[in-house]
Amino acid sequence: MMAFKRILAILIKEAQDIRSNSNLLVMYLMPILFTYIWENFIPDMPAGFGAAFGLIFLVVMVGMYVPSMLIAEEKEKNTIEVLMLSPARPVEIFVGKGLLTFITIIIISLIINIMVGLSFNIQLIIIIATALTSLFAIFVGMIVGMISPNQMSTGVVGLPIYLLLLLIPQLSGIGISGVDFIARFLPTYYYLNILELTLIDRVAISDLYIHFSIIAFSSFVIFALLLYIYRQKGLLD
Amino acid sequence: MLIKVDNLKKSFGKRTALNGVSFKVEAGQIYGLLGPNGAGKTTTIKILTGQRRADSGQALLFGEKVFGRQEELLKKVGIVPEDANLYERLTIEQNLTFFKRLYQCSDELIDFYLEKVNLIDEKKTKVKSLSKGMKQKVLLVRALIHKPEILILDEPTSGLDPASADSLHKILLDLKEDGITILLTSHNMEEVDKLCDRVGFLHQGELVASGRPVDLKLNYSDNRVKVLYYSNEAVEENLVKKTLQLDDPETGKFIAELIQNGRIKSIHSLEPTLADIFVKLTGRNLADDGF
């Protein structure tokens, strides 16, 4: 049984904490800024493309970077000890810490949707896809935070993973063999695919069930991996 | 027996941190673990609280192994860690409230203890702008608000000014009155002498001596007295200081003679301090550590 009160306690703490953490706040603004620039200043942009760019940045960079920093910082400053010594269970700690990132990603994706003026149906698809993919990203970010000894090294550990998840999907389909092959294994590839299909081709939600399932399955697998690494390694060195 | 450590061993690579440490703390007592830097105090505490695994031996709280059962057992334990692991961007109050919510206890004790450590007016101050000693006090308050039965403190007075250290001592003695069992580590021999029912000297991962401070002092006393007397008539120039061995038959005669002739100015028994005993046992001086 997860204790909802403890998860809520961690969520409130994170919310109080992030308000004065300018590093992370800037990260949240970037996807909005990118979408705005792409939509308004880049000529000959297919409609919706700016939103796609902002959203994938949001999911991968915010979704992974923020939790990795939050966990690495707690480790670096030893505050993780407070959580570990408390009655909070590991699952509660991960859920509590991930929840704020998850909620803010949903809010920002809504802002982006509204900025580019999407219809309700399209918005719904995008929110579902964003929610599922951000779960994946958040769990990956937590793994990065867990295996990095401190905040500085989350960059080094995380960068190859960020690039893989962010660039490979965007480079696929332009004829680089290998890239296309790897892309099939990345949930962000299916996410980008959903964005293109809805924003540009306007397909219906019923055509996307397989995409959704693949992303949901990857999130589940990565969560299991997160708990496994936690069991092996713990949060304290 | 609320705390029991039995033949605990722990190495970090080639370095041995604990080499068979055993001690017990009975309910309602204060136990002081003394030792220089690197002696293994923090390692012992971390194993006791399940944050590290021992290579061998046992560490029990409430008669049970902590590792793997932290959630249940540590609810009843208050811990003041060696370094101030507070959320720096949050205020004192936010830190304590977060802790309270994690433990799902009431917040009646937050103000009570903040008052005691003189921090009630700083409640809304962010932790990052507090001094080291103030942070140390917040750690103490945090360790107490869920009414623990066991309190474990790793160098609780480091960074405190003498008045604050005194008020911490008073709090600890009050808690002892309430029946709380306390384990603390320290470099400060006087503090430990004053507070603890029993002490253990840790040196290079081994407990080189343990017991009640009075017993230790008796055991390690070398039965000497310091005599201040006049070698001739009672004027300042004739004042002589001499250390005499009590178990030497000559000493009794000598002192008796001095007393008869009215030439004694003073006699002091040379009871060793805990610090003396420590130096004797280890050849190291704790005071060198700058505390």
Ligand SMILES: Nc1ncnc2c1ncn2[C@@H]1O[C@H](COP(=O)(O)OP(=O)(O)OP(=O)(O)O)[C@@H](O)[C@H]1O
């Ligand atoms: N994480 C670690 N990795 C490697 N060695 C360690 C680690 N933690 C402790 N040690 C070693 O274990 C020994 C005991 O350290 P410990 O921190 O328990 O000492 P201590 O008595 O608490 O000292 P201090 O008074 O400085 O706090 C030391 O030799 C230390 O170098």
Ligand SMILES: [Mg+2]
């Ligand atoms: Mg220590």
